[in-house]
Amino acid sequence: MTTTWIDEVFGVRKPVIAMLHLSALPGDPGYDSAAGISAIVNRARTELEALQGGGVDAVMISNEFSLPYLTKTEPITAITMARIIGELLPDISVPYGVNVLWDGRASIDLAVATGAQFVREIFTGVYASDFGLWDTNVGEVARHRARVGGAGVKLLFNIVPESAKYLADRDLASITRTTVFATAPDGICVSGATAGAPTDTDALRTVKSAAGDTPVFVNTGVKAENVAAQLSIADGAVVGTYFKKDGLFANAAEKSRVEELMGAAKEFRAQLA
Structure with missing residues (x-):
């Protein structure tokens, strides 16, 4: 079997x-x-313990509660995240990535500064969103990545962004094909409408079919009861809301919920061997 960057970074399939x-x-x-920054660090450390203790394959650290989001963040955001991640690093035992919502350049900068192996962001397209008109410049971001020494940072492109609609009249398959051809993403993420919202299975299958050899991740709405079905299509999953107490976005991660979903994921993966 051919070794992929997913194998190299995560050490597991799916x-x-x-x-x-x-x-x-x-x-x-x-x-x-x-409460200050120390309270943020303390909560993050507690959640990190629950996630890693529950058996996740990797973590991605994001400013998810910076609502409403900016499409070009203020410097204080990534600077504070770098401090927090620096304090967490001794406790991180799995591969990790970062995401500065919704700012691709800042995400890459943070990854380079903290040693993160991957980022997830909206790098391509123009959207009408809840945060205003959302434009991107992937060529500029790619050059910035090279300038700051981030060539080894894997870029996960979310091509179905949350709270937004692609402005061009194009189908998802053609968007996927041209994104792969013209911008060379390391992976593609497919999302539902918001964090925790189900990812449409047909959309996921469409992107996977059109993406060729580029890995595809299901980005929202993964649960213990559907993780096997979603991973039967996708090459990996990004999970946030389900891991939280009562499955509510505002709550903290709970080890028992992590164990439940990871148990189902590992059982499915065992069948692939």
Whole structure:
């Protein structure tokens, strides 16, 4: 079997990447300045323990509670995330990535600064979104990645962004094909409408069929009861909301829920051997 970058980074087939959602950061409307950054670090460390203890294959650290999101973040966001990740690094025992929502350049900068092996972002397309008109410049971002020494950072392109609609009148298969041909993503993510929302199975299958050798990740809505079905199509999964207490976005990750989903994922993967 041919070795892929997924094998090299994650060491398993069909990896499950757990989201580690950081609390609101300085500059965000929801930031708790009284509790300060130490409270963010403490919650993140507790959730990291639950995720790794529950058996996830990797973690991706994001500023998920920086709502409403910016498409070009303020410097304080990535700077604070770098401090938090620096404090967590001694405790991270699995491959890790980062995501500065919704800023591709900042995500790459953070990955280079912290040694993260992959990022996920919206790198291509123009969208009408809840955050305004959302434009991208993948050529500029690719050159920035090279300038800052990030050539080894794997880029996961989300081509079905949450809370947004592609402005061009193009079908998902053609978007996938041209994205792969013109921009050479390391992986493609397929999402539902919001964090935790189900990813349409037909959309996932369409992207997988059109992506050729480029790995495809199901990016939202993965649960213990559907992880086998989703991984039967996708090359990996990104999971956040399901791992949280009661499956609610605002809550912290809970080890028992992690174990439940990872048990189902590992049982499915065992059948592939």
